[in-house]
Amino acid sequence: MSARYPLSARLLHWAMAALLLSMLCLGAAMVDRWQPWATEALQLHKALGLLALLLLLVRLLNRLRFRAPALPDEMPAAQRTIAHLSHLGLYALMLALPLTGWAMQGAAGLPQQLFGLVLPALMDADLARYGLLRELHAWLAYGLLALVLLHAGAALHHAWVRRDGLLARMGFGAGHARENAANEPAAVDGASPFAGHAAADSSEVSRP
Numbered sequence: 408m409s410a411r412y413p414l415s416a417r418l419l420h421w422a423m424a425a426l427l428l429s430m431l432c433l434g435a436a437m438v439d440r441w442q443p444w445a446t447e448a449l450q451l452h453k454a455l456g457l458l459a460l461l462l463l464l465v466r467l468l469n470r471l472r473f474r475a476p477a478l479p480d481e482m483p484a485a486q487r488t489i490a491h492l493s494h495l496g497l498y499a500l501m502l503a504l505p506l507t508g509w510a511m512q513g514a515a516g517l518p519q520q521l522f523g524l525v526l527p528a529l530m531d532a533d534l535a536r537y538g539l540l541r542e543l544h545a546w547l548a549y550g551l552l553a554l555v556l557l558h559a560g561a562a563l564h565h566a567w568v569r570r571d572g573l574l575a576r577m578g579f580g581a582g583h584a585r586e587n588a589a590n591e592p593a594a595v596d597g598a599s600p601f602a603g604h605a606a607a608d609s610s611e612v613s614r615p
């Protein structure tokens with residue numbers, strides 16, 4: 408039986424999952440830019456995208472406070488490595504998407520606001536760069552969608568086929584996982600909390 412992620416991490420995980428899935432749908436809907444609601448949709452997209460960046464910064468700071476709870480004992484080393492790498496990939500894409508969006512605003516010579524606050528442009532106006540960033544932003548979004556599908560598929564496989572309590576570690580119900588014992592200090596021999604999951608039954612950090 409494994410421990411849960413701390414409540415703060417679970418709340419941030421599901422709030423951001425809902426926000427990012429909405430952003431992917433909104434982005435896809437915006438491709439049909441001749442719709443009467445296209446301008447409002449784009450404004451909403453930009454504001455929510457920057458909110459996602461803000462939430463990510465909070466999440467990363469919060470993530471430094473704990474180590475991920477232990478993975479199920481029977482999980483093979485290769486799968487642990489894949490899980491670890493896919494989480495790093497998800498974090499990288501969650502950062503890269505809003506940053507390319509924000510940079511795109513600068514390259515288009517448009518001001519960027521958040522809650523009425525004017526943000527600095529990340530680069531000077533340059534139409535050629537705008538084109539490149541626009542393309543990159545779309546590819547990053549496809550990458551996020553693909554990785555999220557794999558990630559969610561793996562989580563459901565653990566829940567429905569393996570029934571090893573992995574999904575409950577990110578859940579809120581009375582389920583399989585016990586309340587978090589992972590709220591322990593991040594540093595073990597100076598190890599980064601991102602370096603791996605806590606060991607199943609000790610305070611050792613297992614590195615994939």
Ligand code: HEM
Pocket residue numbers: 427430431432433434435437438440449452453454455456457459501504505506507508509511512519544545548549551
């Ligand atoms: C997590 C954050 C974000 C996600 C998941 C996301 C996703 C997407 C997607 C899926 C598209 C459509 C891509 C396509 O052409 O197939 C798109 C377009 C776009 N996004 Fe984002 N985006 C995010 C953040 C941002 C931010 C912060 C900004 C600007 C401040 C932004 C500005 C734009 C613009 C200008 C377009 C092109 C709209 C058009 O040409 O019609 N995005 N985004």
Ligand code: HEM
Pocket residue numbers: 420423424425427428470475478490494495497498501555558559560562563573574575576577
């Ligand atoms: C946009 C959608 C999502 C994103 C960006 C995302 C991102 C992440 C990240 C980065 C982690 C690693 C947490 C950490 O250790 O710091 C994680 C863990 C987890 N996620 Fe998601 N997630 C998403 C959607 C989902 C969905 C839909 C499910 C379930 C169907 C899910 C289930 C889980 C579970 C069970 C864990 C813990 C796995 C483990 O520790 O090995 N996630 N997620």
